[in-house]
Amino acid sequence: MKRIYTLLLTLLVITLATASSCAQIGSKPEINIPKEPVDKPIIGVSASSNTSASAPLTYIKAIKRAGGVPLVIPMTTCEEQISAVLAVVDAIVMTGGEDVCPLYYGEEPLRAQGEIVPERDEFDYKLIRMAIDKDLPLLGICRGEQVLNVAFGGTLYQDIPSQKKDSFIKHSQKAPREYGTHSITIEKGSLLEQLLGTNKTNVNSFHHQAVKDVAPGFKATAFAADGVIEAIEMVGNNKVLGVQFHPEGPTSVGDDEFLGIFTHFIELAKKR
Ligand code: MN
Numbered sequence: 001m002k003r004i005y006t007l008l009l010t011l012l013v014i015t016l017a018t019a020s021s022c023a024q025i026g027s028k029p030e031i032n033i034p035k036e037p038v039d040k041p042i043i044g045v046s047a048s049s050n051t052s053a054s055a056p057l058t059y060i061k062a063i064k065r066a067g068g069v070p071l072v073i074p075m076t077t078c079e080e081q082i083s084a085v086l087a088v089v090d091a092i093v094m095t096g097g098e099d100v101c102p103l104y105y106g107e108e109p110l111r112a113q114g115e116i117v118p119e120r121d122e123f124d125y126k127l128i129r130m131a132i133d134k135d136l137p138l139l140g141i142c143r144g145e146q147v148l149n150v151a152f153g154g155t156l157y158q159d160i161p162s163q164k165k166d167s168f169i170k171h172s173q174k175a176p177r178e179y180g181t182h183s184i185t186i187e188k189g190s191l192l193e194q195l196l197g198t199n200k201t202n203v204n205s206f207h208h209q210a211v212k213d214v215a216p217g218f219k220a221t222a223f224a225a226d227g228v229i230e231a232i233e234m235v236g237n238n239k240v241l242g243v244q245f246h247p248e249g250p251t252s253v254g255d256d257e258f259l260g261i262f263t264h265f266i267e268l269a270k271k272r
Contacts, residue, residue, distance in 0.1 A: 041269030043068040044089035048097045050075045061252035066262030077122045090269035091137040094144025105155040112159035137239040137268040145242030154215030167226040171205045177249035184230045190221035192231050195260040203245035
């Protein structure tokens with residue numbers, strides 16, 4: 001019994017010690033206002049909720065680690081709102097999320113279709129087209145990559161397991177976000193190869209949809225072993241990249257393997 005008390009007391013001491021950075025009663029944090037102009041680009045992050053102006057912290061942390069200042073863009077279908085935001089940000093990251101409405105690429109919804117958020121489809125579509133029209137760097141992640149493809153005339157598999165019969169890989173992993181669970185092969189000479197410094201790596205996977213027909217003006221530059229497209233790039237424009245995996249997962253917890261994707265966009269954003 002005494003041992004248990006000693007253990008609990010030790011845990012309490014450790015907890016108090018780690019919480020020591022908390023403000024003391026009556027004190028306020030010191031503010032160190034930067035004396036020099038801050039050279040950090042503002043990276044717009046598309047909100048992934050229509051009930052709050054929020055995006056998962058993994059995106060936020062990955063952008064901060066790469067030297068950018070993340071700014072979540074609340075969902076809106078108003079072009080004036082989007083235009084005003086695009087005047088402030090230096091690059092865009094499109095986040096993951098629900099399925100894309102198949103009517104956008106000329107198909108009826110199959111029964112295996114997942115959740116659809118019409119407002120988000122319209123927001124993402126307008127944000128992507130207006131940002132690229134302004135020549136802003138744009139990184140599409142998972143759903144972000146899929147909407148990017150659809151926005152420029154491509155199509156999607158609405159549901160890989162029921163539609164792509166030769167797909168044998170589990171693309172909806174049951175492992176934590178920071179772990180890669182299936183391999184990808186990256187095209188030689190592609191932007192993604194340049195950013196990751198390799199032709200083969202393992203990525204995480206949280207999708208049942210994927211790019212089917214690549215949009216005109218884009219090319220597929222990474223594939224899973226079952227042929228599922230894992231990255232698309234705009235031909236002749238290194239400012240537009242879409243990845244089916246979630247590089248922000250490992251990047252947000254301090255892993256450097258995919259950090260190059262984010263630093264590339266931060267560097268492009270700095271030049272603006
Ligand atoms: Mn996958």
